[in-house]
Amino acid sequence: MRQTFHIDFMKKSKIFFCVSLGIMLVCLVLNIFVFPTLVDIQFTGGTIIKYSYDGDLDTAALEKTVNETIEKSETLNDTVTFSYSENLAKSAQDSNSKIVSLQFTGNKAVSVEDKTAITEALQKAYPDNTIKEASSSSVDASKGTNFFFKCLAAVIVAAVLMIFYVALRFRKIGGLSAGVMAVVALVHDLIIVYFVFAMFRMPLNDNFIAVVLMILGYSLNDTIVIYDRIRELRRKSSPKTPLNDIVNTSLNQCMVRTICTSITTIIAIGSVLVVSLIYNIDSIVSFALPMMIGLISGSYSSLCIAAPLWVMWRNHQSKKKAALKASESKETSKKSKKKKAASEK
Amino acid sequence: MKRIGKPVFFIVFVIILLLAFTSVFGIYGENGDFKITYIKGINDIRWGIDINGGVEAVFAPDNKDATDDEMESVKAILELRLVAQNVTDYEIYPDFANDRITVRFPWKSDEKDYDPDKAIEELSATAKLSFRSGSSYDGDVIIEGKDVKKAYSNYQQTAKGNYQHVVVLELNDEGADKFAAGTKANKDGTISIWMDEECISNPSVSETITTGTAIISGSFDASSAAKLANTINAGALPFGLKVESYSTISPSLGSSALEAMGYASIAALICIFLFMLFMYKLPGFIAFIALIGQMAISIMAISGYFPVFPSFTMTIPGIAGLILSIGMGVDANIITAERIKDELWTGKTLDGCIRNGTKGSFSAIFDGNITVIIVAVILILVFGPANIFSAIFGVSTTGLIYAFGYTLLVGVIANFIMGVGASRLMLKSVSGYKFLRNKRLYGGKKSS
Numbered sequence: 001m002r003q004t005f006h007i008d009f010m011k012k013s014k015i016f017f018c019v020s021l022g023i024m025l026v027c028l029v030l031n032i033f034v035f036p037t038l039v040d041i042q043f044t045g046g047t048i049i050k051y052s053y054d055g056d057l058d059t060a061a062l063e064k065t066v067n068e069t070i071e072k073s074e075t076l077n078d079t080v081t082f083s084y085s086e087n088l089a090k091s092a093q094d095s096n097s098k099i100v101s102l103q104f105t106g107n108k109a110v111s112v113e114d115k116t117a118i119t120e121a122l123q124k125a126y127p128d129n130t131i132k133e134a135s136s137s138s139v140d141a142s143k144g145t146n147f148f149f150k151c152l153a154a155v156i157v158a159a160v161l162m163i164f165y166v167a168l169r170f171r172k173i174g175g176l177s178a179g180v181m182a183v184v185a186l187v188h189d190l191i192i193v194y195f196v197f198a199m200f201r202m203p204l205n206d207n208f209i210a211v212v213l214m215i216l217g218y219s220l221n222d223t224i225v226i227y228d229r230i231r232e233l234r235r236k237s238s239p240k241t242p243l244n245d246i247v248n249t250s251l252n253q254c255m256v257r258t259i260c261t262s263i264t265t266i267i268a269i270g271s272v273l274v275v276s277l278i279y280n281i282d283s284i285v286s287f288a289l290p291m292m293i294g295l296i297s298g299s300y301s302s303l304c305i306a307a308p309l310w311v312m313w314r315n316h317q318s319k320k321k322a323a324l325k326a327s328e329s330k331e332t333s334k335k336s337k338k339k340k341a342a343s344e345k
Numbered sequence: 346m347k348r349i350g351k352p353v354f355f356i357v358f359v360i361i362l363l364l365a366f367t368s369v370f371g372i373y374g375e376n377g378d379f380k381i382t383y384i385k386g387i388n389d390i391r392w393g394i395d396i397n398g399g400v401e402a403v404f405a406p407d408n409k410d411a412t413d414d415e416m417e418s419v420k421a422i423l424e425l426r427l428v429a430q431n432v433t434d435y436e437i438y439p440d441f442a443n444d445r446i447t448v449r450f451p452w453k454s455d456e457k458d459y460d461p462d463k464a465i466e467e468l469s470a471t472a473k474l475s476f477r478s479g480s481s482y483d484g485d486v487i488i489e490g491k492d493v494k495k496a497y498s499n500y501q502q503t504a505k506g507n508y509q510h511v512v513v514l515e516l517n518d519e520g521a522d523k524f525a526a527g528t529k530a531n532k533d534g535t536i537s538i539w540m541d542e543e544c545i546s547n548p549s550v551s552e553t554i555t556t557g558t559a560i561i562s563g564s565f566d567a568s569s570a571a572k573l574a575n576t577i578n579a580g581a582l583p584f585g586l587k588v589e590s591y592s593t594i595s596p597s598l599g600s601s602a603l604e605a606m607g608y609a610s611i612a613a614l615i616c617i618f619l620f621m622l623f624m625y626k627l628p629g630f631i632a633f634i635a636l637i638g639q640m641a642i643s644i645m646a647i648s649g650y651f652p653v654f655p656s657f658t659m660t661i662p663g664i665a666g667l668i669l670s671i672g673m674g675v676d677a678n679i680i681t682a683e684r685i686k687d688e689l690w691t692g693k694t695l696d697g698c699i700r701n702g703t704k705g706s707f708s709a710i711f712d713g714n715i716t717v718i719i720v721a722v723i724l725i726l727v728f729g730p731a732n733i734f735s736a737i738f739g740v741s742t743t744g745l746i747y748a749f750g751y752t753l754l755v756g757v758i759a760n761f762i763m764g765v766g767a768s769r770l771m772l773k774s775v776s777g778y779k780f781l782r783n784k785r786l787y788g789g790k791k792s793s
Binding site: 165 | 395403443461462463465466469588589590591592593594595597601602604605606608609610612613616617620621624661662665668669671672673675676679680683709712713714715716717719720723724726727728745746749750753
């Protein structure tokens with residue numbers, strides 16, 4: 001069969017493992033000490049209100065106005081974190097180009113009355129800045145917890161279905177060990193997706209769940225195609241051919257397909273990412289960026305992690321078996337010698 | 346191999362072009378001043394609140410436990426208030442297991458300064474049911490919500506002997522006394538029933554009712570009788586509604602997002618076309634035609650192209666799913682094209698290579714799509730409005746990802762029709778033309 005690439009995956013496998021582990025280790029350290037994981041109000045409960053405004057605004061004064069309004073309210077006693085951003089693409093209906101976002105720390109939903117009070121206070125204090133409510137979202141803590149468990153249930157159901165599918169599919173390919181290694185590759189990709197969220201300071205939300213599920217499906221598909229090729233090649237080649245060579249050839253043959261499919265998928269999601277960066281659509285950036293990196297990781301882990309890991313495992317097993325056989329035969333020979341000695345006496 | 350006729354390529358090609366054109370632009374007719382929609386195009390797609398702007402709110406009863414009948418009443422009153430606010434394009438999802446109701450509605454297109462806070466407050470206000478003498482709101486209040494025990498619809502024989510749908514109204518003792526006085530005063534006149542400031546029924550009084558049980562008859566059918574009964578019950582609810590969570594999005598944020606996603610899909614299509622043409626030549630070109638067909642089918646599934654399928658509320662993640670399914674869809678063509686290349690390098694004839702290549706690749710394509718289908722179905726279940734998951738964990742706070750699952754699923758199905766079915770027909774048909782039989786066009790070595 002035709003083969004375009006000649007890369008010795010098995011020889012380089014240690015480098016791949018080191019790169020993967022290294023990236024994860026660096027991200028983990030950063031995650032713990034520098035960029036703690038953020039969780040969206042969809043899960044924790046809480047409120048975010050975004051106002052669009054025009055011209056320059058004294059941010060310190062604005063924050064004071066908001067805090068004063070909160071003090072006046074009987075039901076509100078949260079502190080607010082402010083963040084400012086600029087929307088590059090202006091729309092026809094709204095000439096406001098700047099956005100201030102108010103995040104309330106409490107995990108109770110801010111009531112509609114309190115929100116109206118804040119909006120009115122801001123509009124009264126800064127009449128020249130044409131302050132408008134751009135968006136708001138408010139979630140009750142109990143509702144957030146519910147939603148979180150629902151997402152968790154979904155991921156678990158998906159994982160169980162995938163493992164069931166793996167068990168079914170891999171019975172013919174490489175048995176249990178191949179299935180386990182495929183799952184290891186999946187876990188690798190999910191960890192990478194999680195770190196993308198953590199490193200880019202994107203809060204875990206429904207986008208995270210969608211990306212996680214998507215990558216589960218995509219990466220598993222890639223791995224199955226590769227294992228399928230390994231099985232095909234093993235059947236065709238003589239039983240004496242070392243597993244290393246078979247897997248290497250399979251990986252090189254599959255590479256074109258895996259890379260081409262990845263490229264078209266990345267082109268698709270990449271154009272979404274670029275456009276949403278230009279238009280400053282946060283909700284899509286936090287969807288497209290982890291999806292893109294997850295897709296890359298998915299193809300990489302199928303080629304460079306799942307298959308080499310399986311070969312290492314198989315080689316390790318066969319060595320162990322050989323060693324066991326050797327020691328067994330030694331034992332029996334010793335015993336027979338002793339027996340001989342005893343009978344001689 | 347059974348040869349596929351040369352014209353097949355053009356037939357498939359024209360069909361795809363027709364599908365693409367009609368799914369994007371729709372077919373409209375004119376009847377005088379009226380515009381008739383024969384086939385819905387892109388402009389008829391119902392956009393979600395993240396694009397059009399709008400409100401989503403989850404309401405829950407003040408006291409936690411409400412019966413299913415009470416939830417029906419809550420739903421009835423929310424619908425009534427939405428219509429009273431002139432909102433007709435709403436979605437409402439009751440969740441009986443957790444006593445919650447999700448309401449979602451877009452901004453009205455003509456309204457510039459719509460106040461979302463006011464809209465939510467009006468929806469959650471305590472229901473004010475009143476029976477007033479005469480048919481105007483100024484009439485004296487006879488009884489109020491607290492006087493009503495319950496209302497229900499019934500199918501019964503009237504005095505004239507024929508069967509009809511009616512609403513039976515049961516009052517408590519205090520209400521019965523007041524109602525007796527009221528019906529006495531208004532005998533042969535009218536008593537109007539009001540929810541907030543909305544007249545919901547205008548029955549005439551035929552006799553004085555002292556028993557505390559009244560029957561409202563008229564031209565009811567089963568559903569309108571049930572609706573009136575539900576609305577009256579809503580006014581008698583022993584609890585108010587609280588807003589558990591809400592989100593509002595102004596239309597200015599969303600409209601630029603739609604434009605952005607439009608550019609993204611065009612950019613993705615062009616880049617993939619160039620890539621496929623460069624990598625796979627003729628099969629790559631055919632893959633692109635199939636891709637257009639796949640897009641057309643996906644758009645049809647969203648816009649409600651066929652009247653049997655209702656139109657779907659499309660969100661930004663939904664469009665992202667559509668674009669992603671373009672990228673993943675060509676996988677089918679890539680696998681087939683690679684197989685054909687493999688076969689060509691073994692030196693077989695072109696027809697044999699195409700036959701073996703298409704035959705051998707189907708199981709791999711099918712396999713790959715299974716996992717994506719599993720994922721898409723789960724996404725639909727988790728983020729969809731009401732299903733097996735919501736029975737346990739409640740209706741989702743956000744329905745945006747739901748559309749992502751839907752477009753992903755539709756994309757995979759469309760991919761089977763176009764990327765697998767149509768592209769094979771086209772490839773086999775095209776290979777019948779002499780000038781297209783050069784193996785290099787299929788990625789093989791120069792044919793001698």
